[in-house]
Amino acid sequence: MIEITNVTKRYGTKIAVQGLNLNVPAGELFAFLGPNGAGKTTTIKMLCGLLFPTEGTVKVGGYDVRAQGDDARRLISYVPDMPFLYEKLTGREFLQFTCDLYGMDKARAADQTARVIETFHLDDFVDDLTERYSHGMRQRTVFAAALVHEPRLLIADEPTVGLDPKSIRELKVLLRQQAESGVTVFLSTHTLDIAQELADRIGILDHGRLLGCGTMTDLRRQAAMNGSLEDLFLKITEEAVAEPPVKV
Numbered sequence: 001m002i003e004i005t006n007v008t009k010r011y012g013t014k015i016a017v018q019g020l021n022l023n024v025p026a027g028e029l030f031a032f033l034g035p036n037g038a039g040k041t042t043t044i045k046m047l048c049g050l051l052f053p054t055e056g057t058v059k060v061g062g063y064d065v066r067a068q069g070d071d072a073r074r075l076i077s078y079v080p081d082m083p084f085l086y087e088k089l090t091g092r093e094f095l096q097f098t099c100d101l102y103g104m105d106k107a108r109a110a111d112q113t114a115r116v117i118e119t120f121h122l123d124d125f126v127d128d129l130t131e132r133y134s135h136g137m138r139q140r141t142v143f144a145a146a147l148v149h150e151p152r153l154l155i156a157d158e159p160t161v162g163l164d165p166k167s168i169r170e171l172k173v174l175l176r177q178q179a180e181s182g183v184t185v186f187l188s189t190h191t192l193d194i195a196q197e198l199a200d201r202i203g204i205l206d207h208g209r210l211l212g213c214g215t216m217t218d219l220r221r222q223a224a225m226n227g228s229l230e231d232l233f234l235k236i237t238e239e240a241v242a243e244p245p246v247k248v
């Protein structure tokens with residue numbers, strides 16, 4: 001579903017992503033980790049077509065994000081770490097607006113809107129203006145909007161930050177269910193225990209280079225140690241200096 005091939009992204013002389021190769025198959029829950037400034041957001045923006053690589057290609061669902069952007073974007077939903085809602089719309093109006101953006105016909109939009117309102121337990125507040133929502137209510141509404149058009153690739157940047165334990169549990173269940181239903185989930189996070197618990201595979205990026213990528217077993221083998229993802233992450237990033245990037 002995701003094919004990133006030899007991608008480098010420069011901002012002027014600054015190299016944010018360097019020689020990145022990464023394939024993520026359909027239905028995988030992939031966690032993308034890295035210290036601050038590693039290049040995660042830059043990579044995500046290239047996946048969504050918000051930025052283009054300086055070198056290399058990014059494909060989603062077989063579509064080149066640059067040359068066939070409309071086709072690629074139809075498959076994608078992106079939930080950024082600071083989700084945006086139109087404050088003067090109600091949650092329901094925001095969902096309708098999202099359905100319109102994706103060109104959904106009225107019947108499908110109505111069915112899908114009802115489905116996500118139920119899934120995310122929005123009934124109690126979906127007809128209130130979103131400016132009155134708490135962080136958790138906003139996050140649930142944003143995820144509902146992200147899934148209302150049934151994307152094939154769901155990209156979520158730090159989705160659990162600021163949520164209470166029950167909402168985190170619900171979100172974790174939802175992300176796994178999405179992956180099991182065939183949706184590719186690309187999760188960028190600093191919360192390593194969530195990545196360890198949820199992800200099929202984990203990629204570790206630092207200074208724009210992919211230092212490690214695989215299952216927990218693969219990463220333990222690479223780091224030559226048994227430990228938590230936190231232990232592996234610290235070892236791999238600390239040992240990374242001057243190591244060549246991993247090709248996946």
Ligand SMILES: Nc1ncnc2c1ncn2[C@@H]1O[C@H](COP(=O)(O)OP(=O)(O)OP(=O)(O)O)[C@@H](O)[C@H]1O
Nearest residue numbers: 011014015016034035036037038039040041042043
């Ligand atoms: N618009 C920009 N212009 C110049 N440099 C940028 C720009 N955006 C990002 N960078 C730089 O590119 C590098 C990668 O940034 P990016 O935001 O992709 O990292 P990140 O892994 O998402 O970090 P964080 O975890 O802190 O959000 C950083 O050194 C950052 O300063």
